[in-house]
Amino acid sequence: MACCQMKSKLSYSLLLLLIVLCGCKQHEEDFISKYCPGSCTVIKGQLTTDDGTTPLPGVQLLAQWRLDGTLGFGGTVRKKAVATTDANGNYELRLLLRDDELNNDLGRRGYLIVDATINTSQFLTCYGDTYLQHYFNLSRDTTITLDYTLPQKAFIEVEANNLQAIGSNDIFLSQAFFKSGEKGDDSCSQGISWSNQSNTQTSTIPVAANQTVVLRTTRRDNQVESVSEQTFRLLPGQRTSVQIAF
Amino acid sequence: MRKFILCLTFFCLCTAAFAQDTLRHTSRFSISYSSSIPVGDFRSTTYETDYPPFATDGGLLQLSYAYGLKYNLYAGATLGWRRNPFSFESFLENDDELVLSKKSKPWQSLLAMADVQYLLHARDGFAYIKGYLGASFNSTNTLHIVTPYGTINHTAAKATALAYGVSAGAQINIRNFGIGLDTGILSTRPTFERITAQGTSVKYKQPITTLQFGLFAAYTL
Numbered sequence: 001m002a003c004c005q006m007k008s009k010l011s012y013s014l015l016l017l018l019i020v021l022c023g024c025k026q027h028e029e030d031f032i033s034k035y036c037p038g039s040c041t042v043i044k045g046q047l048t049t050d051d052g053t054t055p056l057p058g059v060q061l062l063a064q065w066r067l068d069g070t071l072g073f074g075g076t077v078r079k080k081a082v083a084t085t086d087a088n089g090n091y092e093l094r095l096l097l098r099d100d101e102l103n104n105d106l107g108r109r110g111y112l113i114v115d116a117t118i119n120t121s122q123f124l125t126c127y128g129d130t131y132l133q134h135y136f137n138l139s140r141d142t143t144i145t146l147d148y149t150l151p152q153k154a155f156i157e158v159e160a161n162n163l164q165a166i167g168s169n170d171i172f173l174s175q176a177f178f179k180s181g182e183k184g185d186d187s188c189s190q191g192i193s194w195s196n197q198s199n200t201q202t203s204t205i206p207v208a209a210n211q212t213v214v215l216r217t218t219r220r221d222n223q224v225e226s227v228s229e230q231t232f233r234l235l236p237g238q239r240t241s242v243q244i245a246f
Numbered sequence: 247m248r249k250f251i252l253c254l255t256f257f258c259l260c261t262a263a264f265a266q267d268t269l270r271h272t273s274r275f276s277i278s279y280s281s282s283i284p285v286g287d288f289r290s291t292t293y294e295t296d297y298p299p300f301a302t303d304g305g306l307l308q309l310s311y312a313y314g315l316k317y318n319l320y321a322g323a324t325l326g327w328r329r330n331p332f333s334f335e336s337f338l339e340n341d342d343e344l345v346l347s348k349k350s351k352p353w354q355s356l357l358a359m360a361d362v363q364y365l366l367h368a369r370d371g372f373a374y375i376k377g378y379l380g381a382s383f384n385s386t387n388t389l390h391i392v393t394p395y396g397t398i399n400h401t402a403a404k405a406t407a408l409a410y411g412v413s414a415g416a417q418i419n420i421r422n423f424g425i426g427l428d429t430g431i432l433s434t435r436p437t438f439e440r441i442t443a444q445g446t447s448v449k450y451k452q453p454i455t456t457l458q459f460g461l462f463a464a465y466t467l
Binding site: 029031032034035036037038039060062079082092094096098099117140 | 393
């Protein structure tokens with residue numbers, strides 16, 4: 001009996017160890033790629049802020065190759081190149097893709113991401129965090145252009161009223177439209193929706209500073225839809241409050 | 247900056263030489279060899295830095311002359327040669343399939359410094375503490391890695407800078423000869439210039455600070 005209990009404890013310990021080991025991502029630094037000797041994959045472009053016309057100098061960009069593990073366990077993160085934007089916001093990441101990063105065997109699905117070393121409480125990225133863009137199926141001797149607008153953050157605090165009147169088939173939402181991201185258009189816009197079950201009346205939407213922001217509120221009440229718009233131009237870090245009602 | 251450092255070094259060395267003419271006290275010559283252990287940014291392998299130094303433990307050879315100004319106060323000059331190899335072990339994996347061949351030359355510094363030392367005499371020797379100030383003539387490591395896709399070739403960048411340090415040690419006297427132990431820290435911060443793959447010039451300051459632990463032999467006139 002004692003022997004069985006001991007075996008059982010040993011099995012649990014081994015299982016725990018296996019989970020811990022599998023959960024560890026392997027972090028690597030590829031200096032050969034960083035000083036790319038030839039056949040380079042080049043990602044270059046310009047970082048801008050405000051409405052996309054102001055260059056953003058001194059931002060460090062890091063290219064990393066990632067291979068996610070099974071069910072979120074394990075995987076590899078490999079640094080491939082680093083660059084800093086110049087006075088005009090221009091940068092160039094040069095890297096050498098290794099054979100195992102070309103996705104041409106074993107059905108491996110690695111991808112390359114470009115991260116910016118920015119203060120996320122100050123700047124607004126399309127996907128949140130510091131992550132700018134990702135690429136699958138890259139090849140050697142290739143040049144990719146990645147221009148990106150990173151506006152500084154401002155905030156619109158939206159107070160929604162009369163939420164109890166929202167029916168189960170009704171819609172009540174606010175979306176803020178501004179230029180940001182790779183295309184510099186409003187595809188990275190942010191918004192919030194309410195229902196009669198919403199716990200909070202007031203929500204904060206991070207928006208772009210130093211450019212025109214359109215706050216569009218959509219109401220669909222008994223199949224009748226109405227849209228209203230307000231425009232703002234906020235300074236970095238500025239907060240403004242808006243009241244809307246269903 | 248280079249002229250200022252050279253003038254300062256010349257002035258410091260001359261001070262010791264003139265002192266010899268006007269006072270008649272003991273002179274001491276010594277030769278030492280120490281380990282040279284990189285500390286701080288000189289040991290950095292940070293990926294995000296443009297050119298991390300990857301310096302590893304090396305050696306420091308010093309030739310020194312000291313002249314007794316007073317019973318326990320000496321002034322002198324030191325010439326040094328410091329070498330710190332490039333750490334391939336940190337730079338790449340041993341079995342990296344991209345590497346066909348690799349070689350590098352170490353970080354090197356030639357040091358010309360004036361020094362002042364304070365002695366605490368004992369029956370058969372003395373302990374001392376010494377401060378240095380002078381110039382360093384530095385060159386970065388070289389790097390040559392051949393891959394199937396091309397060659398990584400970093401040539402040595404060179405720069406002059408102010409150098410300073412402190413050391414302490416003890417000497418045992420055997421008649422006019424002496425042997426001893428020395429430990430200290432030596433620092434300089436040259437500005438190197440390199441050309442990037444994009445053809446632009448990059449200037450960066452590289453602190454080169456090393457700890458030293460070593461032995462010396464001395465002869466007293």
